[in-house]
Amino acid sequence: MPKVALVTGSNKGIGFAIVRSLCKQYNGDVFLSGRDAGRGTAAVESLNSEGLKPLFQQLDINDPESVRAARDFFKEKYGGLDVLINNAGIAFKNADTTPFGTQAEVTLKTNFFATRDMCNEFLPIIKPGGRVVNVSSGMSSIALNRCSPELQARFRSNDITEEELVGLMERFVQEAQAGAHSQGGWPDTAYGVSKTGLTVLSRIHARKLRQERPADQILLNACCPGWVRTDMAGPNATKSPDEGAITPVYLALLPAGAGEPHGQFVSDKKVQPW
Numbered sequence: 001m002p003k004v005a006l007v008t009g010s011n012k013g014i015g016f017a018i019v020r021s022l023c024k025q026y027n028g029d030v031f032l033s034g035r036d037a038g039r040g041t042a043a044v045e046s047l048n049s050e051g052l053k054p055l056f057q058q059l060d061i062n063d064p065e066s067v068r069a070a071r072d073f074f075k076e077k078y079g080g081l082d083v084l085i086n087n088a089g090i091a092f093k094n095a096d097t098t099p100f101g102t103q104a105e106v107t108l109k110t111n112f113f114a115t116r117d118m119c120n121e122f123l124p125i126i127k128p129g130g131r132v133v134n135v136s137s138g139m140s141s142i143a144l145n146r147c148s149p150e151l152q153a154r155f156r157s158n159d160i161t162e163e164e165l166v167g168l169m170e171r172f173v174q175e176a177q178a179g180a181h182s183q184g185g186w187p188d189t190a191y192g193v194s195k196t197g198l199t200v201l202s203r204i205h206a207r208k209l210r211q212e213r214p215a216d217q218i219l220l221n222a223c224c225p226g227w228v229r230t231d232m233a234g235p236n237a238t239k240s241p242d243e244g245a246i247t248p249v250y251l252a253l254l255p256a257g258a259g260e261p262h263g264q265f266v267s268d269k270k271v272q273p274w
């Protein structure tokens with residue numbers, strides 16, 4: 001059975017560049033995925049014109065049925081998944097006038113809650129030796145450092161549970177909607193908090209894998225791709241999408257038998273303090 005890699009939200013931007021890089025380097029099938037089949041198929045054709053041969057899977061991480069259907073497909077066709085890169089994400093533009101509470105709800109829905117749903121459906125089918133990469137952001141540590149000392153202590157702790165983290169993320173959304181997030185100890189960045197949640201979730205999931213499946217040698221990490229010229233970050237960012245793909249692909253292709261990094265936040269291929 002061939003090895004297989006899946007990249008979420010890869011019809012454009014960094015995800016698309018990750019697929020391009022994996023097609024060149026990965027010894028297995030590479031799946032480009034997107035919520036819209038038309039945009040996804042066009043992206044596959046664009047890579048075909050470069051001589052690359054990704055496959056396509058419809059996958060809207062906000063749609064539980066789409067997530068389960070994709071999970072079932074990989075389980076039946078490949079017996080699981082070797083590489084999962086959770087790249088799909090959203091960000092409101094700075095100039096957007098949508099109320100902060102709505103921005104908090106919408107941003108956390110995709111970047112935290114839906115990515116968590118992806119992990120919970122897919123982690124059980126990650127094969128021994130598998131690699132999981134969560135594309136977080138440097139904003140996750142900036143937002144962490146702007147949280148109250150109490151929140152920072154919980155987000156840095158090694159005993160925070162997934163349930164506690166989910167409760168804290170729900171609390172952020174509720175307090176943002178009530179205009180009370182500052183009093184609650186939260187920073188003024190919904191995107192940042194969503195990515196703090198994703199980095200902490202990665203630490204929790206890595207810990208769980210070590211406890212529950214120690215023999216499987218799966219490595220799971222969060223990363224920052226850098227500031228990358230995409231529709232999200234705009235044309236003034238410093239890295240090309242191909243440069244933004246370097247760290248996620250490095251983590252996806254950590255050699256067999258490697259014991260680390262695991263449960264880390266990685267930027268420019270280096271483990272960062274959390």
Ligand code: NAP
Nearest residue numbers: 009013014060061062087088089137227228230231232233
């Ligand atoms: P982008 O160009 O806006 O691309 C985002 C991708 O995610 C698109 O393919 C989009 O699909 C997809 N997506 C959004 N919601 C989805 C959903 N519910 N289900 C499936 N796919 C979904 O952004 P990017 O800059 O490449 O960002 C990729 C990741 O890197 C994000 O997680 C982002 O937070 C992170 N990041 C980016 C930067 C940066 O400087 N660009 C810096 C740090 C971290 P559609 O085309 O259908 O909208």
